[in-house]
Amino acid sequence: MTKEIDGKLYYKKADGTLVPEDQVKDIDKLRDQMVMGIADKMLYLKQEMIKTKADVVEDIEAFMETASEQYDVKYGGEKGNLTFTSFDGNVQIKYYSNDYLTFNEGIHVAKKLIDEFLEDITRDSSKSIKQIVNQAFNLKQGRMDVKAILKLRDINETDPRWVKAMGIIDESRQYVSGNKSLRLYLKNRQTDKMEHIPLDFSVLMGGFEPSEEKEPEIIESEGVPSAV
Secondary structure, three states, X not given: OEEEEOOEEEEEOOOOOEEEHHHOOHHHHHHHHHHHHHHHHHHHHHHHHXXXXXXXXXXXXXXXXXXXXXXXXXXXXXXXXXXXXXXXOXXXXXXXXXXXXXXXXXXXXXXXXXXXXXXHOOOOOHHHHHHHHHHHHXXXXXXXXXXXXXXXXXXXXXXXXXXXXXXXXXXXXEEEOOOEEEXXXXXXXXXXXXXXXXOOOOOOOOOOOOOOOOOOOEEEEOOEEEEO
């Protein structure tokens, strides 16, 4: 990083001190110029990728909404994983939406009711129930196990506090949108297999083009010609 003071250029060192330009070796200047130039290019690319990802996600979600309305079809599988393939089968987009289940502030109210209930019970089963509850809320580490908390509803308890707490747990559930991933696949014309196109500098290499176009066969469908 450089800084100009009273018309004189200084280079800033890692410890914050300023070194006059004429005291900096040419090779150090060249290295600094190279590093900053590469960083600018990569940071610009990062911003472009963020924008592109947002645009692509918007395109996919708009398509899904249109398709659902037009064909009354529910797209996607578990955890929102989707695959879209071009008409000719040469291009494929895979979309992963890692949504997850959590609880809102109501879970703390439910926990308070559960604690009050556990303090009062003296049955033989109380120890095992307390152990299950403590494991679910993971008190020592200050975290909650969502699956374990939901399984508390399977415990057959009729105490009004327990029943109310289970109802609050149900009401406090909410899904949070997590990271959305995108992958591009192209069909390799040598192997005729779909191959992932990496967008990571650490693995990025020269790619290949989709399969060469073949002369299409014209078929008739209800009197309207189409290519396959």
